[in-house]
Amino acid sequence: MNKELPMELDDSRFELENRVKNLLWTVSGDYGLDMKPDVSLFLRSEAIALYDGIKQGAFARFYDRDMMGMYLVKKVFLQADEQCLTQLAQLCIEEAVGEKVCRERPGIRSIQRKACEDILDQEFEQMCAPGNVLGKLRAAVLRRRLEGSSYRAEKKLQELTDTVAGAAGAENTMDLIRLVDKLYNRLVDPSFEAVHGNLEKVLAVSIKELTEYPWEDYLTEELYEEALESYMEQLTGNMTGLEDRAVTESMEEERRKKHKITVLPPEVLEKAHTYVELNYGKTYLTETEEKRINHLMCRGIHGDCSLYFTEGILKNPVKRNYQYEYAVRLRNKNIWLYHDKHRIVKHNIAELTDTLRKSLTLRAETQTVLSDRGMIVPSRLWRIGRSSDAKIFQRELKADAADFVVDVLIDASGSQMSRQGEVAIQAYIISEALSNVEIPHRVMSFCTFWDYTILHRFRKYDDPRTENENIFNYVTSSNNRDGLAIKTAGHSLLQRQEEKKILIVLSDGRPYDVIVNRPNAKNPQPYRGNTAISDTATEVRRLRNLDVSVLGVFAGEEKDLSTEKKIFGKDFAYIRDIRNFSRIVGRYLKKQLETE
Known part of the structure; x- marks a missing residue:
């Protein structure tokens, strides 16, 4: 042998x-x-x-x-x-x-x-x-x-x-x-x-x-x-x-x-994939791209999981089934709430836009400094040979106001159902303000259905402002593997060329994915409690170590606030009232924009 x-x-x-x-x-x-x-x-x-x-x-x-x-x-x-x-x-x-x-x-x-x-x-x-x-x-x-x-x-x-x-x-x-x-x-x-x-x-x-x-x-x-x-x-x-x-x-x-590997028959895996496609819309990745990203991201605690990338059932449906009609009703509900709070939302967008614009203007201001090259300053020529400070030139330093990119990641698990409209509005406010100051940004939501973590993309980084309305397609369901979603979003964010990268996570501070013996699935290990919290916090720290600024926006119940603190540390915002949203989030973004 x-x-x-x-x-x-x-x-x-x-x-x-x-x-x-x-x-x-x-x-x-x-x-x-x-x-x-x-x-x-x-x-x-x-x-x-x-x-x-x-x-x-x-x-x-x-x-x-x-x-x-x-x-x-x-x-x-x-x-x-x-x-x-x-x-x-x-x-x-x-x-x-x-x-x-x-x-x-x-x-x-x-x-x-x-x-x-x-x-x-x-x-x-x-x-x-x-x-x-x-x-x-x-x-x-x-x-x-x-x-x-x-x-x-x-x-x-x-x-x-x-x-x-x-x-x-x-x-x-x-x-x-x-x-x-x-x-x-x-x-x-x-x-x-x-x-x-x-x-x-x-x-x-x-x-x-x-x-x-x-x-x-x-x-x-x-x-x-x-x-x-x-x-x-x-x-x-x-x-x-x-x-x-x-x-x-x-x-x-x-x-x-030897390794106690349970392999589902191909026809069962195909049925599971088809079911996800029917409920969440067609994927925008090729089979090869999907395999590649799954291989890179689904490891360790997420080894039996899969990722599914879609622009949603309303944009890419397989057919007009019950789930499609349900998504239409929820979109209409989100839009209705937006119109109900139209003035507050518009005020938040204007305030956050103003904050960002002022910060970017400050970054763009030209600063004149003494240097060993540039334009000669005649009044300093006497220093030549007489002083150790022989800087006789001046030059202008201009900061790059546009070297920023932002990812907005929204928890779309079933626990957010009662706050669905409010969460969609929060993401919309951020996206509108970023569009107004022309900072490239992407908006996605995540939830976990069977062994699939579904990442629903509402807009791409360089999409026009008109695409922001897709955020009202936000639908909540099933569970959430926050660590896997943050790891995946961070991976593509790190591929961007911009120097300053920011990830904003709107979540309820409750990573949870436990369904035992689900049919047509690989049944990953339960994801809850300290295991899930530790994994999510680890992914946040890993991104911060790679110079990604991560902000957690808490959109949950007060009893889960301590979990949010464990995951995001000091960089998290608790929004008790939507009217304060732009001020709280603006304060964090302003700090990131003004920090060299």
Whole structure:
């Protein structure tokens, strides 16, 4: 057996997948190629995993992947044995692309060699078991790859090995298909042609016939709505590998048992994602972007969590369902409260705008200082050679009034439901004032539903003022993982170029996410009490250590005030009355704007 220590996949799955994809894209020359690398192969060995990706890319470059996949599906439709057919296709594809890709990229040869050695080490006994003709042929092909054309097997096996080797001369996909078909009819089912027809008959199978066939019986995972598409994707995903998938699956199962990992079936995860999409709107991230940010943020205490980024059900609905209509009613309720308190809100916006504008004006004022360069001051020329203070120039220093960026993060958990309108108004006041003085800012809310922490973006940093009205789409529901939300918001804030970064968190000081045995979810560890408070406070301190100014605006009940203090320290504001909002928040922002 291979002596390499098995690789831990959970903390590095995204990087490993990207590594294989980059190899696949580089070899194929097609950066739009959509294939899903099998990261679990890293449990077998790094070389096996990398070579699998290389072969996928090489096959896509030199041959027609879909054409080969369709042939395999049609052959199975006519009662061919799927496993044997796929194994023969794997051997022929290895011969067809193995030498070609190594000639183009000599560095691949060492990966290829190591992959073949590792597969032989791990599977030799199974391959050479009595009666396993296909296994012996796999072993012979691998050994021939390692030892070269000088390798000789027993006579019957050597003939088959030479036939497989003929795939190296396949000029196109049809040549390769003919060879696979010939080997299957000779080695696996000599009666196939007499009973089901020759290759021409196989290729003549229509799409209509295939669509009506119950492919669900062949599927190991339901990833698509159409069973035929699912099955073809499954077959084409398997046809380039040389390794025995059963061995890989066994090693993956051992790893899960060892680490007590509960893995939900893909169809269950897909249903959960679809349900979140229906209730919170479509995500604005691509699948790759979503995977990347989840890998970066969902670690440690949040290891079983997921992030979901949306602009809300009202902006990007899947359909007009009950949740959509409910969100419409809540938006109208928020707007009604805004109109009811219109004068107070307008006064707060004007007051906060005025405070910010004055602070920015002070920053922008020009200051004249003595210097060792600049414009000569004639009255100081006498100092030359007579005084140690030889600064005879003056120059103007002008501060940058626009080097600021702000993130506003709003707790949208169910505990905020009774204060929903007031919280939306508070965020709106801040956003309007920041827009008035042209400070770039983003506004998001967060809540946690099942294992998803949903980040609802109301406006982007550089959006026009008109986008501020989206804040009235603010809806509260479910739980809240404050630490994960603050960590994620801070991550993108730190990517901004502005020197001074400010994060304002409107919350009730009660991080809480506990639902036991929720269906279709990974059930992260309970997030409450000191654990949740400590995690949230840690994320706040971490951002402050990275020079992000973090202000907590308390929008909760007085009994939770002590928790807010633990999380935000001295930099928090308690708003008892909305009429004092601009004065209290303005005081903090003014301090940040005027501090060098």
